[in-house]
Amino acid sequence: MEEDYLVAALEYADSVGANAANISLGYIGFDKSFPAYKFEDMNGNTAFASRGANMAAAKGLLVVVAAGNDRSWVGTPADAPGVLTVGGIDKNGNISSFSSYGITIDQRVKPDVLALATGDALVSLNGAFGSGNGTSFASPVLCGLATCLAGLPQTE
Numbered sequence: 001m002e003e004d005y006l007v008a009a010l011e012y013a014d015s016v017g018a019n020a021a022n023i024s025l026g027y028i029g030f031d032k033s034f035p036a037y038k039f040e041d042m043n044g045n046t047a048f049a050s051r052g053a054n055m056a057a058a059k060g061l062l063v064v065v066a067a068g069n070d071r072s073w074v075g076t077p078a079d080a081p082g083v084l085t086v087g088g089i090d091k092n093g094n095i096s097s098f099s100s101y102g103i104t105i106d107q108r109v110k111p112d113v114l115a116l117a118t119g120d121a122l123v124s125l126n127g128a129f130g131s132g133n134g135t136s137f138a139s140p141v142l143c144g145l146a147t148c149l150a151g152l153p154q155t156e
């Protein structure tokens with residue numbers, strides 16, 4: 001159901017004229033009532049979320065996706081060829097120990113790019129400053145940067 005919600009959100013973003021979307025989630029395993037994806041499914045075109053992300057990208061939406069924090073192969077929709085998948089590094093440029101990676105089943109290299117994901121500065125819900133780890137911190141930064149560099153108009 002969550003993959004359906006993701007695709008619906010991408011469709012909505014396209015319908016209101018959005019130029020970019022960040023996706024800081026991914027799917028490999030589910031609860032016990034649903035089978036997990038297999039590595040063989042990560043070809044960028046099998047999973048529903050990947051197909052939806054590819055369609056959004058084909059319509060001109062810049063889709064940026066966090067690689068994941070599983071220290072394993074990227075899940076869906078990070079495996080989609082039409083998206084910009086972001087892995088994680090630390091402040092010294094070393095790949096974050098948790099960052100997902102991989103050659104997809106069809107031999108594409110993912111993630112496409114890397115951004116700071118270890119020790120990212122953040123403000124908590126109560127307003128306190130702190131730091132956090134995860135490719136979900138790296139992908140929105142890269143999405144904003146790519147939007148600025150591409151000169152995409154800002155939507156309100």
